[in-house]
Amino acid sequence: xxxxxxxxxxxxxxxxxxxxxxxxxxxxxxxxxxxxxxxxxxxxxxxxxxxxxxxxxxxxxxxxxxxxxxxxxxxxxxxxxxxxxxxxxxxxxxxxxxxxxxxxxxxxxxxxxxxxxxxxxxxxxxxxxxxxxxxxxxxxxxxxxxxxxxxxxxxxxxxxxxxxxxxxxxxxxxxxxxxxxxxxxxxxxxxxxxxxxxxxxxxxxxxxxxxxxxxxxxxxxxxxxxxxxxxxxxxxxxxxxxxxxxxxxxxxxxxxxxxxxxxxxxxxxxxxxxxxxxxxxxxxxxxxxxxxxxxxxxxxxxxxxxxx
Numbered sequence: 540x541x542x543x544x545x546x547x548x549x550x551x552x553x554x555x556x557x558x559x560x561x562x563x564x565x566x567x568x569x570x571x572x573x574x575x576x577x578x579x580x581x582x583x584x585x586x587x588x589x590x591x592x593x594x595x596x597x598x599x600x601x602x603x604x605x606x607x608x609x610x611x612x613x614x615x616x617x618x619x620x621x622x623x624x625x626x627x628x629x630x631x632x633x634x635x636x637x638x639x640x641x642x643x644x645x646x647x648x649x650x651x652x653x654x655x656x657x658x659x660x661x662x663x664x665x666x667x668x669x670x671x672x673x674x675x676x677x678x679x680x681x682x683x684x685x686x687x688x689x690x691x692x693x694x695x696x697x698x699x700x701x702x703x704x705x706x707x708x709x710x711x712x713x714x715x716x717x718x719x720x721x722x723x724x725x726x727x728x729x730x731x732x733x734x735x736x737x738x739x740x741x742x743x744x745x746x747x748x749x750x751x752x753x754x755x756x757x758x759x760x761x762x763x764x765x766x767x768x769x770x771x772x773x774x775x776x777x778x779x780x781x782x783x784x785x786x787x788x789x790x791x792x793x794x795x796x797x798x799x800x801x802x803x804x805x806x807x808x809x810x811x812x813x814x815x816x817x818x819x820x821x822x823x824x825x826x827x828x829x830x831x832x833x834x835x836x837x838x839x840x841x842x843x844x845x846x847x
Contacts, residue, residue, distance in 0.1 A: 748794030770801030
């Protein structure tokens with residue numbers, strides 16, 4: 540912003556100087572020549588104006604100080620597409636050195652000060668722009684690296700899932716309640732692990748209907764429901780004989796309908812965040828995408844071990 544203001548003041552100063560030049564020349568015989576050069580300048584014919592001033596210096600040496608000043612102004616003019624600040628400075632400095640008593644000396648000193656400030660601002664802006672471009676290039680490079688890494692990860696995931704499918708069906712499911720983790724095994728090898736949510740009262744084995752506990756023990760997948768209120772569900776064979784014996788001892792009903800299922804219909808947008816809390820009534824919950832994957836890999840009869 541300051542650089543723009545400085546350029547604006549620079550333009551005003553040049554305009555004032557150019558507008559007043561016709562009245563400052565003491566050489567009457569050169570007046571028409573200067574007027575011709577000023578017309579060229581006002582028309583934006585900067586090269587032609589410079590040539591005309593050069594001829595004036597040859598034809599009227601007594602006006603050389605003014606010619607130097609006028610040429611310096613043209614070399615520095617903001618609208619001159621071929622402006623050259625160094626040539627402008629050379630003109631003004633030569634005038635000050637060769638014509639210390641010239642009426643153009645003070646304006647030349649002002650122009651030198653202004654040009655130096657403009658060029659300093661230009662260099663600062665150019666340096667900042669270079670830094671910005673370097674940072675942008677670095678960001679672009681990092682984005683490309685991240686994109687390439689993501690592609691590699693996607694390829695690895697596809698390769699891994701192909702490996703999982705090649706292994707065939709899972710033959711065992713391990714649920715670790717304390718770790719909120721469900722793992723699929725095939726032939727003793729881990730196929731995949733999932734984060735899970737449990738019943739709202741997860742500590743300890745399920746004892747009775749309505750206690751919101753997830754069972755602990757050895758079970759199997761004995762059926763599935765693809766029209767579930769929780770997207771899709773695989774039924775676990777709770778209660779087993781130990782669970783029934785415990786319930787009889789307590790004089791309570793053991794309950795049932797324990798599932799591995801997805802998210803409640805209409806709330807799939809929750810995604811992975813569902814596993815931040817235990818929210819089921821005793822079931823084991825994963826995301827909708829994950830239950831679809833488990834459904835493909837786990838046949839009925841698969842052993843389910845649920846540990847504390």
